[in-house]
Amino acid sequence: GNSVTQMEGPVTLSEEAFLTINCTYTATGYPSLFWYVQYPGEGLQLLLKATKADDKGSNKGFEATYRKETTSFHLEKGSVQVSDSAVYFCALSLLKAAGNKLTFGGGTRVLVKP
Amino acid sequence: DSGVTQTPKHLITATGQRVTLRCSPRSGDLSVYWYQQSLDQGLQFLIQYYNGEERAKGNILERFSAQQFPDLHSELNLSSLELGDSALYFCASSVAAQGSGYTFGSGTRLTVV
Numbered sequence: 001g002n003s004v005t006q007m008e009g010p011v012t013l014s015e016e017a018f019l020t021i022n023c024t025y026t027a028t029g030y031p032s033l034f035w036y037v038q039y040p041g042e043g044l045q046l047l048l049k050a051t052k053a054d055d056k057g058s059n060k061g062f063e064a065t066y067r068k069e070t071t072s073f074h075l076e077k078g079s080v081q082v083s084d085s086a087v088y089f090c091a092l093s094l095l096k097a098a099g100n101k102l103t104f105g106g107g108t109r110v111l112v113k114p
Numbered sequence: 115d116s117g118v119t120q121t122p123k124h125l126i127t128a129t130g131q132r133v134t135l136r137c138s139p140r141s142g143d144l145s146v147y148w149y150q151q152s153l154d155q156g157l158q159f160l161i162q163y164y165n166g167e168e169r170a171k172g173n174i175l176e177r178f179s180a181q182q183f184p185d186l187h188s189e190l191n192l193s194s195l196e197l198g199d200s201a202l203y204f205c206a207s208s209v210a211a212q213g214s215g216y217t218f219g220s221g222t223r224l225t226v227v
Contacts, residue, residue, distance in 0.1 A: 032215075034215055036218075042220055043116065043118075043204055043218040043219055043220040043221050044204065044206075044216075044218040045116070045218070046215045046216070046217070049215055089157065093215075101147070101159050101162060101170050101172065102147070102159070102206075102215075102216060103159070104156065104157040106156045107156060107157070
């Protein structure tokens with residue numbers, strides 16, 4: 001089956017530090033890959049996505065590159081801010097006749113301290 | 115505002131009771147998905163509807179059921195509630211095309227006491 005594995009948190013950083021959250025996947029087929037972010041007390045928001053190998057998704061200073069050879073989609077940001085404190089979810093989807101279900105990783109909590 | 119509306123935002127009820135959670139998808143989206151988020155099990159896919167028909171089923175208990183109405187809003191019915199059903203229930207919608215991603219609502223927090 002399909003699955004997503006991401007590093008467990010919490011990840012605690014100082015402001016302006018470099019952030020990396022590792023994500024690897026297993027899929028039967030050629031999935032689309034996503035990063036979602038969940039701020040405290042809110043729903044999930046799409047952060048970025050990539051739909052084919054070597055695509056780079058980017059948004060709000062975050063980047064992730066679809067690496068088919070390593071089945072990975074690691075999230076990076078060069079200089080984090082306190083406002084980046086949130087839970088980050090890696091996810092994949094495969095469109096099939098049975099639907100377009102998203103499979104999520106377990107989430108990584110990131111805490112950025114001033 | 116994501117465009118996906120969930121009501122109510124909070125719900126407190128007793129064990130054994132039944133509740134209904136409501137979701138209105140973003141305008142133009144035909145697919146509705148329900149997810150349960152709990153501390154111990156993370157985000158679990160429950161069920162998907164597309165244009166009124168059930169399209170995919172995940173880890174949904176037999177005590178839970180859902181439907182999507184002609185106006186595309188969806189309801190998730192949870193019955194014979196147990197303490198372990200306490201969780202955040204998210205609805206999401208999409209155009210059901212690969213790569214489109216979802217738009218999530220802000221969730222309904224269910225507390226069973």
